[in-house]
Amino acid sequence: MLAKSFRASFNVLVAPSATFETIKSEKPSWLVPFVLVSGSIIALFLYYFASVDFAWLKEGLLDQMAADQELSQEELAAAGEFLTVTPMVWSSTVGGVVALLLMNAILALYLNIVAKWQVKDEYSYGNWFGFSWWISMPHLVTAILSMLLVLFSTDGMVALEDLGVTTLNSLIFGVDSSNPWFGFLSGLDAFMFWSIALIAIGLKSWLGIDTKKAATIAAAPYALIYGIWALIIIFSA
Numbered sequence: 001m002l003a004k005s006f007r008a009s010f011n012v013l014v015a016p017s018a019t020f021e022t023i024k025s026e027k028p029s030w031l032v033p034f035v036l037v038s039g040s041i042i043a044l045f046l047y048y049f050a051s052v053d054f055a056w057l058k059e060g061l062l063d064q065m066a067a068d069q070e071l072s073q074e075e076l077a078a079a080g081e082f083l084t085v086t087p088m089v090w091s092s093t094v095g096g097v098v099a100l101l102l103m104n105a106i107l108a109l110y111l112n113i114v115a116k117w118q119v120k121d122e123y124s125y126g127n128w129f130g131f132s133w134w135i136s137m138p139h140l141v142t143a144i145l146s147m148l149l150v151l152f153s154t155d156g157m158v159a160l161e162d163l164g165v166t167t168l169n170s171l172i173f174g175v176d177s178s179n180p181w182f183g184f185l186s187g188l189d190a191f192m193f194w195s196i197a198l199i200a201i202g203l204k205s206w207l208g209i210d211t212k213k214a215a216t217i218a219a220a221p222y223a224l225i226y227g228i229w230a231l232i233i234i235f236s237a
Contacts, residue, residue: 001028001029002029002032004026004028005028005029005030005031005032005033008022008023008028008032008033008134009032009033009036009134009137010137012033012134012135012198013137013141016197016201016202017204017205019134020201020202020205020206021205023131023134024205024206030129030131030133030134031133033133033134033136034133036137036140037100037133037136037137037139037140038097040139040140040143040144041093041096041097041100041139041143042093042096042097043143043147044143044146044147044163045089045092045096046089046093047150048092048146048147048150048158048160048163049085049088049089051150051151051153051156051158052150052157052158053155053156053157054085056157057157057159057160058080058083060159061083061160062076062079062080064177065079067178100136100139104129104132104133105129105132107132107221108128108129108131108132109128110221111128111131111132111199111203112125112128114217115128115203115206118207118209118217119208121206121207123206131206134198134202135195135198135199135202136195137198138191138192138194138198139191139195141191142165142166142191145165145166146163146164146165149162149165150163161186164186164189166189167185167187167188167189167190168185168188168189168190169182169186170186171190173185180233180236180237181233184226184229184230184233187226187229188226192222196218196222199214199217199218200214200215200217200218200219201214203217203218
């Protein structure tokens with residue numbers, strides 16, 4: 001079972017249609033992609049903080065906080081006391097895994113509701129929560145690419161936002177943190193579209209619906225979230 005789950009975890013990236021059919025019929029354990037994805041997030045931040053020039057990173061973070069929030073010297077000094085390696089490692093590793101857990105829990109709830117509304121399927125919330133980890137495997141690839149970025153950095157001066165090597169901000173736009181679109185563009189990740197495609201392929205396999213309907217269901221929550229986010233930025237300018 002373990003070997004089958006490992007094969008499915010990697011095959012879903014290269015042969016998703018066949019893999020989702022296998023997952024549906026043979027039910028390999030979703031705990032394997034969960035461990036792989038969560039472990040890659042933890043490994044990335046452990047490696048990052050072991051390699052980065054922390055004094056440089058801390059100075060940059062404090063400068064950014066001073067510019068964005070107009071903090072006093074006393075407030076900056078207090079913030080500087082918190083900005084040590086250990087708290088940042090914990091907040092990054094635990095925070096990254098917990099954030100993905102919450103996002104997948106919400107995605108599973110959405111898919112559970114929509115699937116029952118569309119076709120009255122037999123899948124439970126637990127099935128869809130497991131499904132959410134199979135479609136999260138692109139996060140593993142992203143983490144590996146980020147670790148390679150750190151590995152090939154000769155001076156250890158890699159900012160936290162630079163770890164998002166596949167975001168649209170890194171790939172195309174390159175706006176800095178003072179730009180109101182920074183968070184939006186940093187949140188839009190090229191590999192997010194890979195995950196959306198995997199959701200659509202999985203829905204088509206599991207529910208027997210056509211490609212157009214599966215793609216619409218897969219893309220709808222992302223389009224809603226980023227559409228609202230973009231409108232907030234536009235009308236706040």
